[in-house]
Amino acid sequence: MKALKIFALACALVAIPVVAMAGVTGGKHDLTGWAGSGGAKPLCEACHTPHNALGDNLWGSTVGTTYSAVGNLCYTCHDGSVTTAGTATAFNTALEQHKVTVGNDCSGDASSCHDVHNEGTGSFLLVAIDAVSGTYCVTCHDDTNEGGLGDHTAGMEHYTSGTTFNCNDCHSAHGAANQTAPIAGLTHPILLEDNMSSGYGQFCIDCHNDANGYTIVADNFDYNETTNGGAETKHPTYTTGGSFPIGGCNECHDVHAPASADNGHILIANNDDSAFCVSCHSGGTAPAFGGAASHPAGVAVASNTMNTSAGPALPWADQINEDGNAGADYSGTADFIVCETCHSVHRVGLATSSFFLREDNGAQNELCVRCHTAN
Amino acid sequence: MNTIQIKKTHLAILSLLLVMGAAIVAQAAAPNLMAAFFVKGKVGLKWSKVDGAAEYLVFRKDDSGDYAQIGSTDQDRYFDTEVTGGASYTYKIAVSEGGALVYSGTKSVKIPGTVGGFKAPSWVGLRYDRQKVFANWDDVPNAIAYNVWRSTTSGSGFEVVGTAEASRYVDAGSGLVAGTTYYYVLSAMNSEFEETPQSSELSIKFGVSAAEREAASEKVVVVLDPVTLTNLFEIKESPAGEPLNQPSDLALNSQGNIYLTDTLNGQVHCYGPKGKPKFSIGDKMDQRTQPADYIEGGFLMPFTVAIDSQDQVYVGDVQRNDIQVFAADGTYVRRIQIPAGEGESALRPNGLAVLSDGRLVITDAGNHRVLVTDGNGVIKQVVGGRSLEGAGFNFPDQLTVSADGTICVVDALNTRIVEFDLEGKFLRAFGSAGHSAGTFGRPKGIAMDPAGRIWVSDGMSHLIQSFTVEGEVKSVLGAADDEYSFEAPRGMWFTGDKMYVVERLAQKVSVFQIKSQ
Numbered sequence: 001m002k003a004l005k006i007f008a009l010a011c012a013l014v015a016i017p018v019v020a021m022a023g024v025t026g027g028k029h030d031l032t033g034w035a036g037s038g039g040a041k042p043l044c045e046a047c048h049t050p051h052n053a054l055g056d057n058l059w060g061s062t063v064g065t066t067y068s069a070v071g072n073l074c075y076t077c078h079d080g081s082v083t084t085a086g087t088a089t090a091f092n093t094a095l096e097q098h099k100v101t102v103g104n105d106c107s108g109d110a111s112s113c114h115d116v117h118n119e120g121t122g123s124f125l126l127v128a129i130d131a132v133s134g135t136y137c138v139t140c141h142d143d144t145n146e147g148g149l150g151d152h153t154a155g156m157e158h159y160t161s162g163t164t165f166n167c168n169d170c171h172s173a174h175g176a177a178n179q180t181a182p183i184a185g186l187t188h189p190i191l192l193e194d195n196m197s198s199g200y201g202q203f204c205i206d207c208h209n210d211a212n213g214y215t216i217v218a219d220n221f222d223y224n225e226t227t228n229g230g231a232e233t234k235h236p237t238y239t240t241g242g243s244f245p246i247g248g249c250n251e252c253h254d255v256h257a258p259a260s261a262d263n264g265h266i267l268i269a270n271n272d273d274s275a276f277c278v279s280c281h282s283g284g285t286a287p288a289f290g291g292a293a294s295h296p297a298g299v300a301v302a303s304n305t306m307n308t309s310a311g312p313a314l315p316w317a318d319q320i321n322e323d324g325n326a327g328a329d330y331s332g333t334a335d336f337i338v339c340e341t342c343h344s345v346h347r348v349g350l351a352t353s354s355f356f357l358r359e360d361n362g363a364q365n366e367l368c369v370r371c372h373t374a375n
Numbered sequence: 376m377n378t379i380q381i382k383k384t385h386l387a388i389l390s391l392l393l394v395m396g397a398a399i400v401a402q403a404a405a406p407n408l409m410a411a412f413f414v415k416g417k418v419g420l421k422w423s424k425v426d427g428a429a430e431y432l433v434f435r436k437d438d439s440g441d442y443a444q445i446g447s448t449d450q451d452r453y454f455d456t457e458v459t460g461g462a463s464y465t466y467k468i469a470v471s472e473g474g475a476l477v478y479s480g481t482k483s484v485k486i487p488g489t490v491g492g493f494k495a496p497s498w499v500g501l502r503y504d505r506q507k508v509f510a511n512w513d514d515v516p517n518a519i520a521y522n523v524w525r526s527t528t529s530g531s532g533f534e535v536v537g538t539a540e541a542s543r544y545v546d547a548g549s550g551l552v553a554g555t556t557y558y559y560v561l562s563a564m565n566s567e568f569e570e571t572p573q574s575s576e577l578s579i580k581f582g583v584s585a586a587e588r589e590a591a592s593e594k595v596v597v598v599l600d601p602v603t604l605t606n607l608f609e610i611k612e613s614p615a616g617e618p619l620n621q622p623s624d625l626a627l628n629s630q631g632n633i634y635l636t637d638t639l640n641g642q643v644h645c646y647g648p649k650g651k652p653k654f655s656i657g658d659k660m661d662q663r664t665q666p667a668d669y670i671e672g673g674f675l676m677p678f679t680v681a682i683d684s685q686d687q688v689y690v691g692d693v694q695r696n697d698i699q700v701f702a703a704d705g706t707y708v709r710r711i712q713i714p715a716g717e718g719e720s721a722l723r724p725n726g727l728a729v730l731s732d733g734r735l736v737i738t739d740a741g742n743h744r745v746l747v748t749d750g751n752g753v754i755k756q757v758v759g760g761r762s763l764e765g766a767g768f769n770f771p772d773q774l775t776v777s778a779d780g781t782i783c784v785v786d787a788l789n790t791r792i793v794e795f796d797l798e799g800k801f802l803r804a805f806g807s808a809g810h811s812a813g814t815f816g817r818p819k820g821i822a823m824d825p826a827g828r829i830w831v832s833d834g835m836s837h838l839i840q841s842f843t844v845e846g847e848v849k850s851v852l853g854a855a856d857d858e859y860s861f862e863a864p865r866g867m868w869f870t871g872d873k874m875y876v877v878e879r880l881a882q883k884v885s886v887f888q889i890k891s892q
Binding site: 031032034036037038041045046072073075076077079080081082084087088089091092093094 | 693808816
């Protein structure tokens with residue numbers, strides 16, 4: 001058995017360079033053996049040096065401070081002098097790049113994405129393209145390999161264009177936008193645009209605005225509204241933060257979350273009967289609503305005397321429908337008053353109201369009397 | 376009666392056996408030579424041991440001679456290595472008994488000479504490289520295998536160190552001592568396992584002793600000119616205060632103003648002679664911009680810059696595949712396009728120079744050639760085409776033109792500098808791949824100092840080296856023990872005693888006062 005292992009190892013050692021050569025010959029990385037070259041120079045020596053190599057794997061390159069030995073060697077051609085492929089993206093050190101596990105090593109490591117010796121996969125990729133999504137990303141970012149990477153594919157609800165998606169709609173492995181701040185702890189979200197530049201999801205609202213039609217709410221209240229002094233801005237970044245953190249859309253939503261009846265609208269947690277609202281508004285990460293000392297939430301409306309003649313009834317827990325699509329947003333308890341009975345985090349209602357109230361309470365407590373009779 | 380007769384018969388037989396036994400006992404004092412055979416270039420002898428014998432003497436005679444002792448041993452075998460092809464030998468073994476020699480019987484062996492053209496191999500040669508000895512010889516007809524013999528003594532002491540099926544062998548050198556001369560001979564075997572005599576002898580010194588290596592290294596040391604650098608200033612930001620992003624090339628105009636291609640920021644910046652930011656030229660275009668939408672003065676990847684006698688600024692863009700011309704104040708003047716011919720790639724202007732008469736010299740990396748054009752880009756001379764040697768190129772990069780019209784081009788993937796005149800006549804090339812002085816990893820930029828020396832930056836070794844026009848290396852900058860190091864150096868410029876170096880991955884321009892001591 002031991003002999004067999006040794007034989008297998010020997011075969012592998014012999015096979016590696018043979019396979020590598022086969023993958024290079026005649027391809028883009030065959031820099032000395034093009035048709036008509038006469039093969040006067042060894043195929044490998046464009047990148048490798050057989051003697052007195054300065055780097056690992058017989059690289060002809062010294063280790064640079066910006067890239068690892070491999071990346072630096074790649075850059076000696078991909079700097080625009082031999083090819084412009086990747087110069088402005090993958091080799092643009094001013095932009096955000098997909099994280100790699102070994103320094104900045106982009107190739108030659110089992111955990112890397114590229115195999116410079118195998119052009120056949122397309123873009124010298126080590127990973128395979130996914131037939132369903134048409135992306136390479138799911139090789140790692142799937143439900144099998146989600147450990148530490150996250151399952152970004154299975155049943156993802158956000159931007160599904162039917163049943164497919166394309167990571168590149170929002171992400172770029174190379175040359176992505178730098179982020180003003182980490183997003184939900186992610187230091188390399190590799191988004192196409194800075195989603196934290198204004199602290200409220202600038203990249204999100206590039207799509208979610210009136211112009212693009214992907215409005216958050218149904219009544220044309222623009223999530224990216226700049227009129228009204230920007231008063232139509234959005235929760236929770238409406239506040240200046242104070243002692244509480246200012247977050248983006250991701251504070252409440254997970255764009256990669258699968259569709260869930262429990263957590264509708266790709267919310268991070270279930271908000272039936274305002275449970276998710278309360279999870280923050282208890283003084284920890286957002287102002288406390290006051291608990292029992294505040295207006296009751298989660299109580300049956302039927303137990304109160306209501307005034308329904310002053311206007312449309314405010315929505316009860318099972319009637320909230322912020323986007324106006326597909327019925328109620330939450331499976332709240334019928335006839336229960338909840339936070340969103342009076343408040344609309346995306347400002348359905350008056351654009352200028354305070355505290356995201358659906359209507360201005362005014363001097364006459366107009367909002368209050370929508371439910372509470374004057375007498 | 377019968378009984379007696381039987382007893383007599385038995386006694387007679389017994390007596391006979393005793394006599395025979397005595398005879399056998401008497402003969403047992405001589406060794407019994409059982410075999411003599413030729414194998415692997417030598418004759419093997421095997422005999423039976425004799426009780427009490429401490430030493431066996433080996434005698435041999437050839438066809439014309441008498442027996443002579445050729446060796447002795449305390450074993451029951453012996454190998455005669457001193458044989459000659461074609462000869463016949465007869466052997467016998469002796470032991471000493473009572474001061475006299477008692478001989479065995481004899482065995483004869485015919486040493487093969489040639490068997491149907493089967494003869495000893497002829498050497499091609501021995502070569503030493505990296506702790507191994509490589510042996511090559513001519514094929515021997517009908518040979519199915521070869522024995523390789525080695526000795527530390529010329530003419531004797533050879534032992535088989537390996538067997539080869541082809542006419543080559545690599546002696547991995549296990550146990551060999553550097554600095555020792557080893558002698559090799561060969562023999563061939565045919566399908567009958569007959570073996571040829573040994574070939575002629577060839578010797579080689581294994582490795583190099585430490586003392587010899589030291590002595591040799593002293594001989595090959597390149598005497599370099601000591602150069603002193605004093606950093607004068609650095610440029611790290613655009614006039615708008617933004618960090619540079621992989622600047623590539625620079626050129627100075629008659630006023631000493633510095634024009635720098637800020638490649639990934641898609642602009643050309645102008646600085647004063649001391650590095651004071653002045654203004655930027657052009658606008659960065661989106662990388663997805665289609666050629667039909669290119670704007671005047673827009674850049675995708677400005678890569679090289681040159682300045683003419685009127686201080687006009689020429690900028691080559693390897694992504695737009697064109698050259699744009701600006702006035703010294705940055706005003707857009709015109710665009711120079713050189714359309715690709717049939718089967719050609721788009722122009723990729725890696726290097727650019729403007730001659731005093733307005734002609735342009737352009738390295739076109741896309742087509743592995745150098746173009747000499749008029750001021751409008753009309754091609755007047757084409758040099759190169761893809762090649763690994765001669766007057767061709769394998770991804771030419773930057774170029775410089777000397778006062779006498781010698782065009783010096785970085786031939787990047789051929790790791791050399793190619794020189795030719797303005798008529799396209801190939802003059803010379805120098806350089807090779809390596810890490811030592813005078814060799815290149817990935818040469819990038821090239822410039823000529825006022826003294827006429829050629830300076831070459833290297834994006835792989837991160838060194839800058841100077842050469843004479845003839846290619847003799849004169850200095851190396853940026854080595855590990857130097858005060859200053861460079862990170863992916865590319866574009867360079869020399870004026871007076873100043874050296875300007877664009878360091879792409881350091882995102883800066885370093886300006887030095889340079890002195891040769």
